[in-house]
Amino acid sequence: MNPVSDLSVLLRTLEPVLNSGVFVFASVKDGHAIDPAVIVASIREPEGLSVVVSETDAAISGLNALFKCAWITLTVNSALDAIGLTAAFASALGRAGISCNVVAGAYHDHIFVPLESAQAAMQVLHQLQTNGGAA
Numbered sequence: 001m002n003p004v005s006d007l008s009v010l011l012r013t014l015e016p017v018l019n020s021g022v023f024v025f026a027s028v029k030d031g032h033a034i035d036p037a038v039i040v041a042s043i044r045e046p047e048g049l050s051v052v053v054s055e056t057d058a059a060i061s062g063l064n065a066l067f068k069c070a071w072i073t074l075t076v077n078s079a080l081d082a083i084g085l086t087a088a089f090a091s092a093l094g095r096a097g098i099s100c101n102v103v104a105g106a107y108h109d110h111i112f113v114p115l116e117s118a119q120a121a122m123q124v125l126h127q128l129q130t131n132g133g134a135a
Contacts, residue, residue, distance in 0.1 A: 003079035015075040016125040022055040024065035041103040070118035
């Protein structure tokens with residue numbers, strides 16, 4: 001399927017999926033080895049390599065968990081140049097009092113929310129999809 005850039009279509013076809021497991025944000029200091037296969041997401045910052053990994057993999061790698069979270073994938077194939085999708089779901093989650101950290105992949109958007117807010121976040125996202133963005 002081709003990437004979708006039309007915001008109304010994106011919102012109607014979000015199809016959020018809650019991935020199983022507990023995930024954490026952590027920082028890998030230069031010189032500390034971590035198996036690249038366990039990294040869900042990463043970005044290089046001046047302080048080190050910021051990663052999202054499972055809580056188990058963080059413990060195995062000796063990483064300090066900075067934020068424990070649930071991982072939600074929006075399964076719609078969102079175009080990387082689509083306008084408004086992140087703002088729409090972040091605003092909806094914010095109105096519900098749920099913080100979110102977002103990572104855009106080549107095909108999907110991934111949302112990391114506080115672990116205890118996972119089910120509430122899924123409800124908000126389903127409502128956003130049902131209402132086509134009018135949540």
